[in-house]
Amino acid sequence: MTYHDQSVKVPDYTASERQTVFHTTVADEKLYGGAAGGGKTAAIVAEAGTLALEFPGIPVNLFRRTIPELKATIIPELNKQFGAYIRAGHMKWHGQDRYFELSNKSRIFLNYLDNDNDIYRYQGSEMPIIGVDELTQFPQAWIEYLITRNRTSNPEWPVIFMAGTNPGGVGHGWVKSRFIDPVPPETIHTIHLDEGQTRTRVFIPAKVDDHPIEKFKTDYKRTLASISDPQLRKALKDGDWDVFSGQVFREFSRGVHVVDPFTIPTHWQRWRAMDHGNNNSVGWFTQDPASERIYMYREYRETEYKTIKEKARNIKQFEATESVSYGMADPSIWAAGQGNHATGKSIAQMYSDESVDWMPANNDRKAGLDAVHGYLGIMKDGYPKLQFFSTCVSMIRTLPSLPYDKVKVDDVDTKADDHDYDMLRYGLMPFVTPDTDDIDTYTSGDEGGLLY
Secondary structure, three states: OOEEEOOEEEOOOOOOHHHHHHHHOOOOEEEEEEOOOOOHHHHHHHHHHHHHHHOOOOEEEEEEOOHHHHHHHHHHHHHHHHHHHHHOOOEEEEOOOOEEEEOOOOEEEEEEOOOHHHHHHHOOOOOOEEEEEOHHHOOHHHHHHHHHOOOOOOOOOOOEEEEEEOOOOOOHHHHHHHHHOOOOOOOOEEEEOHHHOEEEEEEEEEOHHHOOOHHHHHHHHHHHHOOOOHHHHHHHHHOOOOOOOOEOOOOOOHHHHEEOOOOOOOOOOEEEEEEOOOOOEEEEEEEOOOOOOEEEEEEEEOOOOOOHHHHHHHHHHHOOOOOOOOEEEOHHHHOOOOOEOOOOEOHHHHHHHOOOOOEEOOOOHHHHHHHHHHHHOEOOOOOEOEEEEOOOHHHHHHHHHOEEOOOOOOOEOOOOOOHHHHHHHHHHHHHOOOOHHHOOOOOOOOOOOOOO
16 A cells, blocks of 8 residues: 655555565465565565554564664665655654654654563563564574564554565574475465464565566676575575575485384484473484494474473383483583572482483584584485484474574574584484593582483
8 A cells, every 4th residue: 555645655665566465465474585685675664664654553563683784774765665754744763762653653663683681672562563674583482472462452453473584594494484384385374273263374485586676686686696605696596495505504405314213123222312491302312233323213392391300201201111221411401500499409410300310411512513414424325324203303494494603603503493403412422532622521429420
C-alpha cells in the first residue's frame, strides 16, 4: 500500500515481482532473501513503514545486530523511502531514543541486539510488528525471546514477524532448519502448537536478478563474480543454503557421513560424551574394531532446563540394556561452585551421586577441531572414519552449519550452536595422541575421586 500526501509518495518504493510476493504473502513469520542483492532491507523497511501508516499508534520494531549496522542500512533506507514525508513534517526522528514518530502516533523503533543481556531490555514489551535484517547474524535463543514479545493487546492490530537474510553467520543452522528445510519455498508451513493453536512460516527466495534497478543488478553481479571464495560466491549469488562463507566443516556430506541405524555387535566398545549446560548435549559412540571406524549412534539433547538428577535418569534409561565403558565431559563440570551451592558439590559429583560417572575430556580446542576434521576424512576403503546414525538429527543439523569465529579464525564461533560439536570433540579426543604440554592435569580430591 502506498500513501500520498498531495505530491508526497510514501513509502517512495516500487516493489519488484519477488518483493511483491513477500508483501502479499500472509504468515505469522516471513523470511525474505537467500541471495545477496534481492532488496531485502528495502522490502522490510517498506512493509514496516506501510504498517505504521495503516495502523495509527502501532509500534514497529526493527532490529540489526549493532548500532553501526542500523546507521549503515536501516536508517538510510528509511530516509530514502520516507525522506519527503519527513521533510513535509509528518515524521519526526527522536535520536536519543532511536525512533521515528509519524503524525498518526505510530512509531518505528530502531533496535540492536548484540549480546545475551540486550534481550532483557525488551522484557515486558509488546511488539506486534518485528522486522529483523540479516536474521542469520543472530543466535536462535535471542530471536525466540523476541518472538515471545511479538504480541499485542489491541485486537485491531496485526501481529507479524518478518526478516531478511543471506546464508551464513552464527544463525545459519537454526534459520535453515526453521524456514528452509521443512517445506519448499513459498509454501506456508503450519506448525501445530499446544491446545490446538497453530503458527505459520514461509520463506520467499530472491536473487540479485530480482532487484528492481537494472544498474544495481549489473554492478552487483560484477561484484559477486569477483569474489574469490567459491563458497561465499555461491551462497551470495545463488542463495545456496548448503554452503556458505566461513563454513567450518565443508567436507560434511549427508550422503557420506550419515548411515541408517544398524544392530551394533555386542563386542564393540561403547562410550559417551557430554557438553553440559541448559542445552545439554550427550552422544553415544561405538567403534568397529576391524575397520576402526567410529559411529555416533545416539544423541540426547535438552532444549529446556532439566535438573542434573533428571538428566542422569534419562542417561541411565538410554543405557539400561547396554554396556558403556566410560564417559567424557567438559572439564569445567569439576569446577568448584558450579554445582550445588549448598553442599559445595561439583556438577561431576552430582552426576556421580546419580551413578553416572564422567572423566575430564581434553579441552584443547585446536586439537579438538583437528580431530573432528580428521575423523570426517575418508579412509582407504572409501568411507569416512566417522559416521552418524540418521537418528542423530541435532548433530546432523548443527555440525555442517557451524561458522568460523571472525576473531579466533582457527576455532568455531562459540556464539553459534556449538553444543553438539563440543560433545563430539570430547568423544573423539581419547583417540588422538595429545600434546601433553597443552593438557591440564586432573587429580583426585576436589574432583570427587575421579581419575583422568
